[in-house]
Amino acid sequence: MIQRVLASYHLQGLTCVGLLLFLTVFVAALGWVFRRGSGTFYGKLQELPLRDLETLNPGGR
Amino acid sequence: MSAEQSGSSTAVETPASGVMERFSYDDRIVRQFILATLVWGFVALLLGVFIASQLADWRLNFGISWLTFGRMRPLHTNAAVFAFAGNGIFAGIYYSMQRLLKTRMYSDLLSKIHFWGWQAIIVSAAITLPLGFTIGKEYAELEWPISIAITVIWVVFAVNFFQTIFKRRERHIYVAIWFYIATVITVALLHIINTIQVPVSLWKSYPIYAGVQDALVQWWYGHNAVAFVLTTPFLGLMYYFLPKAAEKPVYSYRLSIIHFWSLVFIYIWAGPHHLLYTALPDWAQTLGMVFSIMLWAPSWGGMINGLLTLRGAWHRVRTEPILKFFVAGLTFYGMATFEGPLLSIKSVSGIAHYTDWIIAHVHGGTLGWNGFIIFAMVYWMVPRLWKTELYSVRLANVHFWTGFLGTLVYIISMWVAGITQGLMWRAVDGTGRLVYPDFLETVLKIVPLYYVRAIGGGLYLVGFVIMLYNIYKTVRSAPADLKDDVVSAPRLTRNTIENLGKTPHRMLEGLPVVFSVLTLVAVGVGTMIEIVPTFLAADYVEANPLLKPYTGLQLHGRDLYVREGCYLCHSQMIRPIPSETLRYGEYSRAQESMYDRPFQWGSKRTGPDLARVGGKYPDLWHYRHMMDPREVSPGSIMPAYPWMYRDKTDFAIIQKKLKVMKSLGVPYTEVEVRFAEQQAREEAKLIADQLVAQGAPKGTEEKEIIALIAYLQRMGQDFKKGLIQ
Numbered sequence: 003m004i005q006r007v008l009a010s011y012h013l014q015g016l017t018c019v020g021l022l023l024f025l026t027v028f029v030a031a032l033g034w035v036f037r038r039g040s041g042t043f044y045g046k047l048q049e050l051p052l053r054d055l056e057t058l059n060p061g062g063r
Numbered sequence: 064m065s066a067e068q069s070g071s072s073t074a075v076e077t078p079a080s081g082v083m084e085r086f087s088y089d090d091r092i093v094r095q096f097i098l099a100t101l102v103w104g105f106v107a108l109l110l111g112v113f114i115a116s117q118l119a120d121w122r123l124n125f126g127i128s129w130l131t132f133g134r135m136r137p138l139h140t141n142a143a144v145f146a147f148a149g150n151g152i153f154a155g156i157y158y159s160m161q162r163l164l165k166t167r168m169y170s171d172l173l174s175k176i177h178f179w180g181w182q183a184i185i186v187s188a189a190i191t192l193p194l195g196f197t198i199g200k201e202y203a204e205l206e207w208p209i210s211i212a213i214t215v216i217w218v219v220f221a222v223n224f225f226q227t228i229f230k231r232r233e234r235h236i237y238v239a240i241w242f243y244i245a246t247v248i249t250v251a252l253l254h255i256i257n258t259i260q261v262p263v264s265l266w267k268s269y270p271i272y273a274g275v276q277d278a279l280v281q282w283w284y285g286h287n288a289v290a291f292v293l294t295t296p297f298l299g300l301m302y303y304f305l306p307k308a309a310e311k312p313v314y315s316y317r318l319s320i321i322h323f324w325s326l327v328f329i330y331i332w333a334g335p336h337h338l339l340y341t342a343l344p345d346w347a348q349t350l351g352m353v354f355s356i357m358l359w360a361p362s363w364g365g366m367i368n369g370l371l372t373l374r375g376a377w378h379r380v381r382t383e384p385i386l387k388f389f390v391a392g393l394t395f396y397g398m399a400t401f402e403g404p405l406l407s408i409k410s411v412s413g414i415a416h417y418t419d420w421i422i423a424h425v426h427g428g429t430l431g432w433n434g435f436i437i438f439a440m441v442y443w444m445v446p447r448l449w450k451t452e453l454y455s456v457r458l459a460n461v462h463f464w465t466g467f468l469g470t471l472v473y474i475i476s477m478w479v480a481g482i483t484q485g486l487m488w489r490a491v492d493g494t495g496r497l498v499y500p501d502f503l504e505t506v507l508k509i510v511p512l513y514y515v516r517a518i519g520g521g522l523y524l525v526g527f528v529i530m531l532y533n534i535y536k537t538v539r540s541a542p543a544d545l546k547d548d549v550v551s552a553p554r555l556t557r558n559t560i561e562n563l564g565k566t567p568h569r570m571l572e573g574l575p576v577v578f579s580v581l582t583l584v585a586v587g588v589g590t591m592i593e594i595v596p597t598f599l600a601a602d603y604v605e606a607n608p609l610l611k612p613y614t615g616l617q618l619h620g621r622d623l624y625v626r627e628g629c630y631l632c633h634s635q636m637i638r639p640i641p642s643e644t645l646r647y648g649e650y651s652r653a654q655e656s657m658y659d660r661p662f663q664w665g666s667k668r669t670g671p672d673l674a675r676v677g678g679k680y681p682d683l684w685h686y687r688h689m690m691d692p693r694e695v696s697p698g699s700i701m702p703a704y705p706w707m708y709r710d711k712t713d714f715a716i717i718q719k720k721l722k723v724m725k726s727l728g729v730p731y732t733e734v735e736v737r738f739a740e741q742q743a744r745e746e747a748k749l750i751a752d753q754l755v756a757q758g759a760p761k762g763t764e765e766k767e768i769i770a771l772i773a774y775l776q777r778m779g780q781d782f783k784k785g786l787i788q
Contacts, residue, residue, distance in 0.1 A: 016592055017350045023588060024328055024357070031324045035317040044316035050163055050237040051306045055550035058085065 082554045084232070087547035088161045092174045094448050094545075096154035097441060099182060101531060103146035104437070106189075108527055110139040112520045117702075118669065119513035121692075124702035129193035131702045133628025137204040138192045143429060144202060144292060146185045151437040152296040153181070153220075156243050158444055159303040160224070163240060165233045165552040169226035173219050180216035184209060196266040199625035199661045200281045202288050203257050207268045210258045217254065221247050228575045232552045236575065238319045242299030244575065245327050245582045249291040252586065257284035263723050264716060267622070271727060274656035275342055278664055279597050283334040283590065290330035293428060297436050298326075298365050301393070304440050305372050308385045314371035322364035327582060329358050331589035336407035339416065340638035341664060342653035348409070350593060355407030362400030369393045384459035388439035391467055395431025399424060413640055414489065417668040419509070420481025423474045430470045430523055438462070438530060445537055450545060454536035462526045462533070469522030476515040484509050489642035497645050502671040507698055609786040612658045612729045613777065615717040615743040620774030622720070623767055625661065627704065634665030635674040635778065648675040648779070654787045655779070658729055670701055675779030682750060683757040685772045707767040714765075717743045746773060 035044075117123045117132045124131045157174070161167060168174050187209050191197075197204040205213065224247055228240065257280055260268035272280050306313050313319060335343060335351025370393055373386065380386045402424050406415050415421060446453045453459065487505040490498035499505050613621060624630070637643055639650040651674050656662050665672075680688075684695060690708060692699040718739035725731045735742070744764070750773060751764035763769055781787050 016346055016596070017353050020332060020350060020354065020589070020592060024325075027324055027328050027585065028321070031321050035320050040317075047235055047237060048312035048316045050233070050235065051159075051239070051303050052310070052312060054162060055165060055552055057548040057550055059546060059549040 083551050084554050085549060085551045086167050087549045089157070089168050089171055089174060090448050090545075090547050092168070092171070092178060093154050093158045093444065095178050096150050096157060097444060097448070099178070100147060100150040100154055100437065100441065101534060103142055103150055103185060104434075104527060105524075105531065107139060107142035107147045108520070108524045110135060110142055112517060112524055114139055115513065115517040115520050118700060119510060119517050121700045121702060126703055126705050128195070128704075128706045131627070131704075133631055133702070134193050134195055136628060136631045137197060137201075138189065140202060141188050141192065141204065142185070144288065145188075148293060148429075148433050148437065149181065151433075151440065152246075152292070152300070153177070154444070155300040155304065155437075155440050156224075156296065158448075159239060159300070160227060160243065163233065163237045163303065164227060164231035165550075166227060166231050169223050169230060173223035177216060177220045177223060180212070180219065184212050184216060187212075191266065194266075195626035197625060197628070198258065198260065198268065198270065199628075199630060199663065200257070200270070200277075200285075201631075201666060202285055203254075203281065206266050207258070207260045207262050208265065210254075210260070214251070214255060217247075217251055221251065225575065225579075232555055234555055236578075237303070238313075238316065238323065239299040239303040241323055241578065242295045242302065244579055245323075245586075246291050246296045246299070248579055248582055249287065249295075249327075249331075249586050252583075252590075253284045253287050253291065257281060261723050261727060263719050267716075267720075269660040269720075269723055269727065273658060273660045273727075274662050275344075275653045276597055277660065277662040278338055278341065278656075279335065279343060279347065279594060281662070282337040283331075283594060286334040286337060287331055287586075289428070290326075290333075293433050294330070295326070297433060298323075300440060301365075301369055301389070301436060304436075304443055305369055305389050308383075308389060308439065308443055309373050309376045309379075311372055311374070311376060314368050314374065318364055318368045322361045322368065324585065325361035326358075326365070328585045328589070329354050329361060331586045332593060333358055333407070335593070336412070337666065338664075339407070339409050339412040340640060341636050342651050342656070344597070347593060347597065352407050352409060354589075356404045359400060359404040362403075363397060366393050366397040366400070369396075384456060384463050385439045385442050387460070387463045388435045388442070391463070392432050392435030392439065395427050395435065395470070399428040399432060402427065413638070414485040415481060416638075417634055417666070418481035418485045418488075419477040419512075420485065421667070423477035423481060426470070426477070427474050430466075430473060434466070434470075434523070438466070441530070441534065445534055448545075449538050449541035451537060451541045454533050454540065458529055458533045462529045465522050465526035465529065469519050469524075469526060472519030472522060473516055474519075476512045476519060480509040480512040480516070483512075488646070489640070491642055491645065495645075497642060500646070502646070503696055503699060506669070506700060510700065607654055607657075607787065610654065610657070610781055612724070612731060614746055614773070615721055615735075615739040616712075616746045616770050616773045617777045618720055618724070618774075619712065619717050619743065620770035620772070621659075621663075623707070623771050624663065624774055629673075630663045630665045631667065632665075632669035632701070634668050634672045636664040637672055637674050643672075647672045649782060652782065652787050655782060658724075660724070660727070673775070673778055675782070677776045677778040677780045678783065681757060682754050682772050682776065683759055685775055686754055686759050686768065689768060689771065704768075707771060708763070710767050711765045712743075712747065712767050712770050714740045714743055714747075743770075 034040075113123070114132055114135050117135070128134070157168065184205075188205055191206060191209065192204060196206045198206060198210075203210075224243070228236070228244075259271050261271060262268040270277055302313055302319060332354035333351055335347045336355040337351075339348050339352065341348075370390065373380065373390065376386070380390055405411055406421070406424060442453065442459055484505050487499045487508065492498050612618075635651070635656070637647045637649070637651045644650055655674070656664070688695045689704045691703050692701040718736060721731050721736045721739045725736055747764045747769045750769050751762075754763060754769075755761050
């Protein structure tokens with residue numbers, strides 16, 4: 003079974019291209035999210051769903 | 064009606080934050096989408112239990128055309144995906160985006176058109192699918208007029224959606240919105256590319272792609288319908304509603320971004336895992352397999368991020384049904400996204416494909432993940448939107464446990480059924496012969512599990528009905544006058560945006576536009592690399608002068624095969640696996656389906672493969688089998704098709720069909736098109752006369768069954784005659 007799994011892993015050209023492209027995207031995203039100063043920024047973003055505006059009309063919850 | 068209620072906002076100058084604007088959210092539209100979710104959810108689940116029972120007991124097909132399995136099954140899947148999940152997604156998006164962006168929707172009118180348009184599409188699906196109007200491609204069945212309507216309504220939604228983003232009062236765009244954007248863009252792309260059809264009549268059309276190409280485009284679409292209808296929007300909703308319910312921010316914002324880009328980039332490549340061991344070129348299969356396995360990582364990134372959001376709140380899971388639904392939903396998501404990559408490995412697919420294992424996999428995702436996230440969301444939103452308390456937390460807990468149990472019973476029974484049957488199909492004894500040469504034997508073995516599955520689905524439905532009652536009682540206790548919430552937020556000005564030189568408006572549009580383009584690039588790259596070579600490569604679509612296209616009658620019979628949804632129980636693709644070629648004959652070649660619009664390779668074998676059924680039996684066998692399968696195959700669970708013996712063949716339309724096919728490049732001659740009707744009648748007469756000679760009643764030449772038999776007997780003949788190597 004392991005042999006069969008490996009046999010179907012002949013990564014032809016396009017699969018390699020795809021993998022490289024993905025690696026680029028992944029590394030870029032990783033570099034982007036860990037850029038300097040992003041921590042506080044993301045801390046702020048993280049809170050967005052929790053900060054509801056106060057309702058001004060009676061009966062609102 | 065006051066200004067707030069009608070949607071416009073009023074501005075008040077305050078010294079601290081510039082211009083404060085009062086406005087209200089459009090919650091009415093959210094309430095409408097929630098009610099639609101509940102109604103269609105009930106319909107979808109009821110249909111599911113119904114077709115599950117039909118497989119357990121064929122008598123439930125009632126011999127009525129519009130109630131048979133082949134027509135009900137597309138209705139069930141469409142109702143579940145586009146009506147239940149679809150409306151649920153819209154409800155969640157409309158609720159969360161207004162609050163995250165601190166603005167009312169851009170246009171109440173567009174929201175209304177979106178809502179009513181979508182419901183009209185669902186109703187037309189509910190009418191046309193049972194009538195047999197179908198394109199014949201899974202999850203993309205709706206015929207061209209409805210397909211166009213879907214495009215129009217989606218564009219209405221997209222305009223409303225993006226305009227709302229552009230007029231937001233919150234500068235930053237939360238990650239949930241990114242997931243929604245990916246959904247809006249990619250669904251449009253998928254739907255349009257996959258359903259380009261050429262009409263023959265108001266309710267019949269042919270796809271512009273044929274055979275292998277049609278298969279690749281369809282499963283590129285099919286798998287990404289799972290990705291961008293059942294995954295990305297739900298992750299977006301999870302990122303909003305889970306923090307709300309847990310009262311904690313998402314565990315890692317960084318992880319959410321990485322998992323977003325990885326998911327969106329990788330998903331689009333994974334489609335070919337539905338076509339392993341088929342006539343699809345090998346490189347495309349490998350590509351699909353590799354990327355499917357990679358999908359595991361970002362999927363689990365999302366699951367882990369969700370579960371860890373509950374850090375410090377786990378004790379509340381015990382008492383709060385909403386959190387229970389979230390935790391179980393995320394766990395099912397994790398399970399399904401572990402199982403998916405596993406099933407994409409060629410040797411696992413060799414056993415699992417075409418069996419009920421796939422059905423188990425899908426329902427782990429839909430019942431466990433999509434259903435539970437929607438339930439969590441509904442329980443969370445309803446009391447807030449109707450400004451009251453949930454009628455009964457206890458009933459919600461009961462709903463959770465019945466739903467959970469139902470899902471488990473469903474999945475486990477189908478795992479067992481799938482693996483059992485998969486192993487039986489491939490069992491070969493020491494002398495090189497099939498251990499179970501009679502396909503029906505492998506079906507009868509698992510029929511008891513079909514009953515168990517129906518019970519699992521039934522439990523899930525019972526849980527749903529409990530929720531309906533709970534929500535009904537909750538809504539009944541709502542105040543009569545449900546005014547929209549009025550809130551106030553500062554308008555975004557140059558100062559708040561902190562960018563010198565650009566106008567605030569430009570800035571607000573800039574970010575989402577850049578983001579949308581990047582998303583389009585991410586999904587576009589995979590699409591291009593995968594699909595374009597298949598369209599350029601000539602060897603498996605090369606014209607073979609020896610290969611004659613279907614005769615008019617065969618083509619018409621093929622359309623009847625599509626109409627009756629035979630492809631939902633029968634494949635037409637013999638894989639190059641020893642046990643399979645032993646059972647069905649030589650494996651299928653790409654050229655064999657080069658004139659097939661739509662391709663009918665199928666995805667499930669409740670009955671045997673039919674790729675080489677032509678010539679296997681005399682016409683009379685088919686004549687008797689279609690009338691009552693049990694007469695020739697005792698115990699069969701295949702439905703009977705008595706109406707095909709009553710209804711007349713529409714010979715007049717055959718010429719039009721050939722014309723359209725010819726315009727698509729199928730090599731029919733002018734003469735063949737001109738005399739299409741006459742030729743078809745002659746061919747039908749010949750078959751009917753032979754049937755009479757074999758002992759069938761007279762006068763059947765005009766009946767649909769004759770056209771169907773003509774098609775069935777053609778299948779695989781080109782290969783048998785040596786026209787294809």
